[in-house]
Amino acid sequence: MFKTTLLAGLLACTTLLPAYAADASQAEDFVETQAQGVITVLQDMRAGEREMAEVKADFRDRINELADVDRITNFVLGRYRRGAEPATLEEFQTVFREFAINVYESELTNYSGQTLDVTGSVTRDENDWVVRSQVSGGPDGDVYEVNWRVQERDGTLKVLDAQVAGVWLAQTQREQITSVIGNAGGNIQAAIDTLCGRIQDQDADDYARVCEG
């Protein structure tokens, strides 16, 4: 009787435990593998050895593997996400995703052909880390320090933010987005219009597909 109860208890505990609990070394491995993969794809893009459309699709897939763009999109809206019309929210998410991926592409292209080395990590919580890395091997011989905010959710590791030269990208984007919306009296459409303007500067095809489509 006791044995049966013990077994049942153990079984219940095992079932209740998360299917996967990452640790700092897994977060470090994740950044090393995924971020280096993105940088390598951009090297292909710069070298022109593959079809541009194919490389771009590959890049987007790898960004989706690396970063939780949906959570970043919700984050940058700050308090304006609450109470937003679902259709407006959806439009913002589409436009911001396009803008963000274009920014990642242009920024990470600066590191194409370079090597990313993870140098350590700081555990902030049981599923929240900052992974430190250095990117080196560029023509100027400089070494760039890039830190990655990694979180685990539902057994999956994702990057939420990246810090270059002391500045976090998503935090800076949120301040800008909320400022644009705040200056427009809380109207999210103002941020959509501003982002579309920036996408038009980045890539006319993307603008036609996302903002005019």
Add this chain to the structure above:
Amino acid sequence: MLTTFVGRARRAIKPALVIGVAALTTACASREQAAETGDPFEPLNRGIYTVNMALDDAVLEPAANAYTTVTPGPARDGVQNFMTNLNQPVVFANTLLQGNVRASVETFGRFTVNTIFGIGGVFDVASAAGVEQHQEDFGQTLAVWGVADGPFIMLPVLGPSSLRDGTGRFVDRYPHPLNWNAEYSQSTWAWGVRGLNGLDTRARAQGVFTTMESTAIDPYVQVRSAYRQLRASQIANENGDAFGELPDFSADYDEDE
């Protein structure tokens, strides 16, 4: 006579005061948003930012590009080393004020070694010998003493700052060698060094300018945010708590912290 003078002064000051208060009230952002962002002077700051960027486009960026083009890389490194070394007394004073003895000793050592063996600081001998370099200023010292950064301020020409850091910038003039002697401080040579420092600083920031331009949504807010984060990072690094305060990314996040 004194009464007459006071009366005249009052009459002169009163309209000026009214105009000043009115201007300040207009310049102060009346919107709740500006208060929330710690930028009560946002309209005024945005105006100064626009002028600064126009000045940069017309003068500073072309001058910095010309400087980069005509000056070989090793010479630019020498200029940067010289300017960094010249600022070491400022760093030394602030490490002392922060009670960081180790950093004070290292900074004093750097200044001495680089000035003597690095030919006035043109060569960074101390770094080659493994002596750590520190970057402290009075704004950071005030932060270490518990002074909050205060409202954001966009300074003409000099760019982003805060009430605390702007004050710190003013105080840091005193331990700087260019200001040790009042007469020498105003000499052509001293102003030439200041000009070269500004040119070199702007040239080295070209990559940051390019990146910010390509990633901006609201360029003014981007500069404000980046400046604040950078300063917080510099202060936190000194306190050994670089990632203590980071925002919540949870999916149900809907409150500004």
